[in-house]
Amino acid sequence: MSPLSLVPKTFVLFLSFRCRSVTRLRSVSARTMSSQPGQRVFQLRQDPLTGNSEWIVIEENDQTGAPETSTDGLLATTSYLDMLNDSRRNRAFRLAIEKTITEPCHVLDIGAGTGLLSMMAARAMGEEEEESGDSKGIVTACESYLPMVKLMRKVLHKNGMTKNVNLINKRSDELKVGSELASRADVLVSEILDSELLGEGLIPSLQHAHDMLLVDNPKTVPYRATTYCQLVESTFLCNMHDLRNNEAKSPDGVRLVPPGSESLFGIKSQQYGMHVDAIEKEIKLLSEPVKIFEFDFWKRPESNGELEVHIDAISAGSIHAIISWWVLQLDTLRDWCDHWKQCVWFTPGAGVSISKGEKVHLHAAHTCTNILYNLKKTQSLTHEMTQSHLSTGYLHLTLPAERVAIYGDNMYRQSIWEATRNALQGKSHPQCLVIDDSLLLPLMALRISNRSRVISLSPGLQEISARYLEAIADSNGFSKDRFEYFGEGKAKLAEAYLGKIDLLIGEPYYYGLESRLPWQNLRFWKDRTLLDSVLSEGAVVMPYKGVLRGCAMYLPDLWKSRCCLGSVEGFDHALVNTTLGGCGDLPSGKDSPCLPFFIWQCGETKKLSKEFTVMEFDFSKPITGPCSGEVQIEFMKSGICHGIALWMDWVMDKENSTVISTGPDVRYWKQGVKLLGKPITVREKGLSSIGIQASLDPSSNGELIITHTLS
Template sequence: MRKFLLYKPYQILNLPQRISLPQSLLIPVSTIFFNRISLTSPVMSTCAFQLKLDPLTGNSEWIVVEEQDEQDEVVGNNQNTFLATTSYLDMLNDTYRNMAYRRAIENTITEPCHVIDIGAGTGLLSMMAARVMDEVSGSEVEDGRNVTAFESYLPMGKLMRKVLKENAMEKKIRIVHKRSDEVEMGVDIHSPAYVMVSEILDSELLGEGLIPSLQHAHDVLLVKNPKTVPYRATIYGQLVESSFLQKLHDLYSCEVEVSDGLHLVPFGSKRILGIKPKQYAMQCSAMSKEIKLLSEPFRIFEFEFSKRPESQREIDLHINTTKDGVIHAIISWWVLQLDSTGHIFYSTAPEWIQSSKNQESQPHISGFQNWCDHWKQCVWFVPEIGSLTLRDTNVHLQAIQNITSISFRLKSNAGIEESYHENNNAGNYKINLLPERIGIYGDKDYRTAFLTAARNTLQAGDFRFCLVVDDSVFLTIVLAHLSKTAQIISIFPGLKEKASAYLDSVANANDIANGRIEVLGKRVSSLSLNDLHGEKVDMIIAEPFYYGNEGALPWQNLRFWKERTLLDPLLSEDVRIMPCKGILKACAMSLPDLWRSRMSLNDIEGFDHSCSNEMLGACGNLHPTLNGPCLPYFVWQCGVIEELSEASLIMEFDFSEPIRHCFGKTKIVFTESGVCHGFVFWIDWVLDKRNLTVISTGPVSRYWKQGVKLLSKPVAVNPTSSSCRKDEISYTEIDASFNPTTGELDIKCNLNHSQIW
């Protein structure tokens, strides 16, 4: 029997950096590190517990990730799956970032000294520092005392050791498997460092623990007045008007415009259903044509890495508007000055800043880069309808920085605008959803589709018990609105008690009588006839929407099918199921920016990273026998995109039957000439089979993520087979199979019968 000793009692959950996916995927999303005590040996070795969540059931379990021998070339499947969902690969494929860091490190390290690398990842910055150290020393330094790399996540630390070994750097760099703010002087490192290199930055700048890491580094790890790479970071912002951004947070105004009788956010409780007040990372360049700029860029905060940062500060900004309009959002980005001389920069600014002829407020044009996914712009939504302003008006903006984030307040002459105060009536009833979910709840076509399909279904029979099996407060209100006699039972597996309190608070506005809706605090697998008062269910309905699963792969919402299957004994003979069917579709696309960000790694600024490809989930330029992962993306935000074929049906999921293995095959004929980088997959939900009411989650929708499977090598395509050159193809075949046990979708593609996955 194994026994475990908790290594750091105060730090039970150790979340690796650069996680971009929701917690309800079938991947390990959080880690507890332990020291394992052998009963036969006094030597301790590290292992990890990781949380594995099943997307078809919502169940979770802790699994033990064993530490393998460092000589073992095999990477465990759990570690491989996890790191493939992070943004490490995209970051390492960012040539502008890599080159800027390399040049800055070369300019900063001018003599032999101690260098620390915080959040070392694969060790790229550490190797850059070690190489420069050899040059300034005039000889190779192999005692590991000059460069110390901190990396707390065990699988990434093991990958770093492999990378260092491949580059003959294992003796030059000392690895410490701790967070930098846990490191103790004299225990983990021998002396304060003269130079610090780091890249613990997210799209907001502060979200990966930059401030506490810098504070601890200056207090414990660094000499006084150290050198740092980066040297400085400056955050910029711009006031914008955008009807699309308004829809992502202002559900009340959208409901007023739709006027369908439903009130998810009734008057007087406008903020009871909304988004969390925070900055959201988005590819704002993708919506540049829909954005009206209301000001010039303005400077917000500046951070000098060579100085200990403050935990909190507030500043007042007075911004002159350049156009009439309504301020719906504040878009922000940052510029890194990587060296102290001010010659090397990197910027995350949107494309309209990069292409602007007037660079007075944003002078470092050399720091701009091509599309990347690991750093985006950030959007702060101005609450409710925004703030009306006229040209040449002075807007008073308050910026607040705490230890992990930055927020904003617009101020009027009388003080902070009322729209920023939480509605006292909301209390604990408020539900925070992602902006895309708020956007789709305010979408007229989406609401009309469900209203029409539900109305047609209810008119077709006498329904006594209707069961909402997902987290849809929207459909619960729809059923109560359309039927005055049916008893509505809702499960709310993710929202739980909050959804029940929310429904109570909006019942009057939606003319819902007391007792019409019952919320069961049970899993579907635990339901019995006793919970249904001895009656069988006449109707099952779902969007399907599971809270916390918004960013998952499309087929992971087939949890609805699994739960409908578990309910089989409780269903009436003529039960109606909505949606009644799911249709898996695909189309071929040109995705040069996304493919470039996911391509396999080889030489990065002179260092071989090819051993990282499988573990990081590389797709492009892999050996044909290697299979890259299918990952979820908002395709419309993936840089340059072009559809090269019509949407093709691959397989159908019939929800009138129990969940089962499904297989499908289709031929995709290219309709446009170009370069195919991969295929995009999604599910169309058929609500009403008779009237063919369909909700599509394909690339045309901005509110859903699609699954993207990239080719190992881009392929030239031409729809006219008779004129195709030998290096062009006119069609492809896709085979897919769905496993009802794991929820996995296995996809294979044959380009003119030459298998590429």
């Protein structure tokens, strides 16, 4: 096992690494009303400008694989396409299935997706050639998410496999032998793994399958998974959780984590998934890789497990994090792909100091859904996994790791401080309205002006932010009566503060939108428009405007992982391209979506053009109607252009003296990426040209529409 080179990306037998189920369907949720034919699903769709949600109906009415557009886009933000584009992974799956299934039998596929494993299993039994219907072999495939069921049905129909695979729109724990299954299955194939291995319900799914659905001693693909971890030092990773020590260096005097209040604030509790290879040069290895847990898929797993291990430090330093990953026995994969990530478990505070050769005691434990770590040296060091929990007498606010890092960044804090100070200048008793989920702005406004009063809407964090700010009020030098959380809605706010607000502000930041496209924080403009009546004469709106910026980029790894599919191990998948958000050879009239990515984690990248402005949004005025912009890209380097990176710059004041960028040079924000249908070779000041067009119609669904033209 090689040390974090960065982390070995190894498959034992065949399995992949991707987000599944609801986690995999990042920005959507679904509610199934029935599991029978003719059922319907209510799919939650959110207007990004208003934050309002509505339920749209997805009918189970497609039995033949006929074209349908109602589910297009629902699956585009998932990792299915990345997985299916991983040819070596797919080949490993095929070889493992062919080695395991050597004669007709009953195969169960849990979490069937597009049906690739089911079709591989049927083909391994020779079922694609069976027309008499007398074969003893059968594949039962279960998939709980209706849009994916509809897509899989089309794939089966296209490949002539509808008679060979029995597709059931249920969770595996809803299946019963004698009902959906004629008998217990001899072989289990599945891929219900996430970056932490257990987070998508692997253990309970295997337990139920072994108890109720499988024969004794079944064959399984995969066969076994093994988890590993490694101790590392990394300032970058430390900054993503140690806000208390980082903000102590800030001269603004505002403290989100005052001394003695550490228990009030923390990062989200799950292990943090990321492409660790992207920061290889910023990591110091403090130990060799250590084997932790082993999970055999062919036998019933335990719900809980514990392990004590002593680790020898190979270098002196501070343990800022534990990097963890899992291995499945088979081929070694080393190509970058979006669905393969490692996990970061942050150690408490500023880390744990160790000397070379020192022994570190690691206690590892797993539940049905998590793997937890606890480090100990000579003295006990405990680290309670933070929970997003709020009850009477108890308060704990959790934020994503990127937001913690932003709040601990001195340059960011200085920009926010200066912009807020300038906005408050000349106002004797200002009434400040914070309309987003910022925690920093209320404290800064109260500290900069000791006569200010702050009202916060906090639409995402809601009353937990109010209780949090009240809890740390005294430490930051303001009384609780200067702060108010207003949770009664914008209409009531307009009545209560008609013409009384002197400063309407936001970062902008909306809790829960961190993994979405950066311009969806234009919700700030919509909220500002709805609250125009509360502004006093001469009121200041901050930020003053938003600017949609972009850059043409060389993105070979990302493009390869998102390009349109043809044949996947001999099975035609071309019809999934539009639904899964592919780029490349799309049908006429179809275009690839703009999707959110951390550019710095997208493998090899290079800027090919100067940064350019596509359009601007003037927040000093309410939205009055549709707006649009366009630009022709000027290339500054020769190379192959795979797509356009897009992001928002927030201009905080009218003088443009303070600008906060969310571009690819800052690693705490995701950018939007518009991949081209076909990569183009460009030459500096050559004939190749790309035009970018953007439009926003706030009266429709609030989406920013991005298109491009080639010439």
